[in-house]
Amino acid sequence: MAVPFLSSSLQLTPTSPILFTKLTPPIIHNQRPTTCTVPTKPRLRLLRRSAVAGTAVADQIEGGGEVLLNLEEEKRVEVADYDWTEEWYPLYLTKNIPDDAPLGLTVYDRQIVLYKDGEGTLRCYEDRCPHRLAKLSEGQLIDGRLECLYHGWQFEGEGKCVKIPQLPASAKIPKAACVKTYEVKDSQGVVWVWMSTKTPPNPEKLPWFENFARPGFFDISTTHELPYDHSILLENLMDPAHVPISHDRTDFTAKREDAQPLVFEVTERSNRGFAGTWGREKDGGKGSNLLRFDAPCVLQNNREFEGKDGVKNYFSGLFLCRPTGQGKSMLIVRFGVTKRSPLVSVLPQWFWHQNACKVFEQDMGFLSSQNEVLMKEKVPTKDLYLNLKSSDTWVAEYRKWMDKVGHGMPYHFGHRTISLPKVPPVVEHAPAGLIAALSASYPAKGGIGTMHAPNLANRYFRHIIHCRSCSNVIKSFELWKNILSATAVALTTLAILVVSRQWKAVLLGSAALCSAAAYACLRAINLNTNNFIRTHRRL
Structure with a gap:
């Protein structure tokens, strides 16, 4: 899914390349390397299909046509120092955090629990009771303390256990009866968590969005849980070319007939991400849209425009992604503008929220299947994708960035490198069997009807409960x-x-x-x- 900005895609001709195979093996990171060396200019075998005879014609070429990206290979893969835990991850919209119950969340495969104590202060713990490993997020709040519903152990502040009902009156609570804590910050309406328990939080890495701090800036924010990997999600969000096709007539800007070549210009690359401009080729290649990706998973699409009164206005499409395990992710979407459309004032907020759900559902089928293919093939994206200069520049840049830092993640699929998960997703998600996993991940808190069925393909569980x-x-x-x-x-x-x-x-x-x-x-x-x-x- 991407926001329906000015966007389009390239129509392939009958003689365009439809398949290629590469003869070089993938680079697999098993440990933290310094550099990776691969042969230069690998030979590609492109198959072209004749529009007249309908037969496959094979051409041996080196490099490739000008419409394709990434055919020129570098000798070495640059590797940057990176640790995924030393980052801030978006957890939740502040306004949606419940006042009277704990909230169970995950970052990659780490389970955490977020709640408000008696003074309204946000607290974040490891979602595991030190007694018998029960989920604290299944517990309840008693006088501002988080109580485990298994045996009633209560925790407060910096993870200290303050009550054990079964303990004799003369006994002291063991010092080991505490929970691991995580630092959280509420910034611009979003709660962020620092995942490292060894390195102190770095305030300079906490994202700050200039447009959202402007006077009169109005935004519509939604939260969505999605059944595919966060890297697939980010690829989709930074792909404006798919919008006219996938989201045709979903709103007032996406139209199938507007699919066309786009022009991209990368203006910045670093170990923290990349930035650039993009626009329609028919507009002379002027990049009116500003895209920025920042580690670990923050994407912005900004635009400036002047109103009839000559006043400069600002628009932002902000996407805050959080990896929630293999094949799962959570996304906070924030669309904001200094001058809003009259329709925003007329139509209720729930209408815009359901429309956002619709957009994600339009993409869900093929993004889930894309995730499945990546996991089955176990090769870098350069061996699977046929990227075009006129539509896929940001996708290639993102996967190349993962080449730099992927060794510091639990797993990754880069442009030329991969590191596979240590455990299969079925083990990560269902260590005690499928039914147990569903019970643990989606506890039934009232309602067992179709609308309340615990399923990420169900809109109620993907959005409404959040x-x-x-x-x-x-x-x-x-x-x-x-x-x-x-x-x-x-x-x-x-x-x-x-x-x-x-x-x-x-x-x-x-x-x-x-x-x-x-x-x-x-x-x-x-x-x-x-x-x-x-x-x-x-x-």
């Missing part, structure tokens, strides 16, 4: 639907009992209006909780 405003809207629609349905039944009953034709007409008319209003509430609930399915995929 959004306080949408959750309240669903509850309100449910309440009004029940009230209006009951009123319609009561009015119909009265219409049957009364003798006067005039009153019968009034009562039946009122019952019809209540039924229509109840149906509208039902449709609103479905709009917010049901997944989008493309017409040609419906059975």
Whole structure:
């Protein structure tokens, strides 16, 4: 998914390359290397299909055509010093953190619990009770303390255990009865966590977004849990070329006929990421959109424009990604502007949230399958992707950045290097079996219906449970639907009992209006909780 900015993609001709195979093996990081050496200019075998005869024609070439990226190989892969734990990761929107319950979250495969204590201070612990390893996120808050629901052990402050109900009155609480803590910061409406317990937090690495600090800057923020790896998610977000095709007519800017070549210019590269401009080729290659990627997983797409009054306005599409395990990720999306459209004021916030859900659902099928192929093939992306200069520049830059720092991550798939996870995803996600894993990952806190089924493909679990405003809207629609349905039944009953034709007409008319209003509430609930399915995929 990407925001429908000005975007387009390149139409391939019938004689464009459709397949290539490379004869060099991938570089696999098993430990922290300094450099990796590979042969230069590997030979590629491109297969072209004849538009007339429909036959495959093989050409032996070196390098490749000008439309393709990354055919010129470097002798050495640059490797930077990097440790994934020494970074700030976005956890949650501050406004959505519950006041009366702990919140279980993950960063890669590390499980943590976030909660507000009695003074409203955010606390973050390892999500594991030192007693018998029960999840603290399944617990409850008692007088501002986090209580494990297994045996009632209570923790507060810097992870200190302050109560063990089963301990004799004369005994002291063991010093080892404490939990590991993580530093958290609330910055510009987002809670961030520093994942290292050995290195002190680095405040200079905490992201700060200039546009979101401007006076009058208005944003719409949503949170989404997604069933594919964070690197696949970031690739998708930094790919403007797919928007006209994948999100055709989803809003007022994405149109299939606008797919076209794009022009990219990389203006900055560092061990912390990259930045550049992009625009449409038909506009003369002027990059009106500014893209910036910063480690570990922050992506911005900014734009400046002048209004009719000559005042400069600012727009930001901000994507804060968090890896939540193999094949899973969580995303905080923030669209902000200094001059908002009248539609934003007219339409309710839940409408924009459900539209964002729809956009992710449009991409979900092929992004999940892309994730599956990467895990099965176990080779770098240069052996799988056919990147185009006119659409895939940012994707190539991102995977090359992972070549530099991937050795410092739990696993990675770079442009020329890979490091595989230490354990298979089925073991990471389901150490005690599939049913146990589902119970542990998605505990049933009320409701076992279809809408509440624990499934990342379900919009309710991907967004609604993480959004306080949408959750309240669903509850309100449910309440009004029940009230209006009951009123319609009561009015119909009265219409049957009364003798006067005039009153019968009034009562039946009122019952019809209540039924229509109840149906509208039902449709609103479905709009917010049901997944989008493309017409040609419906059975």
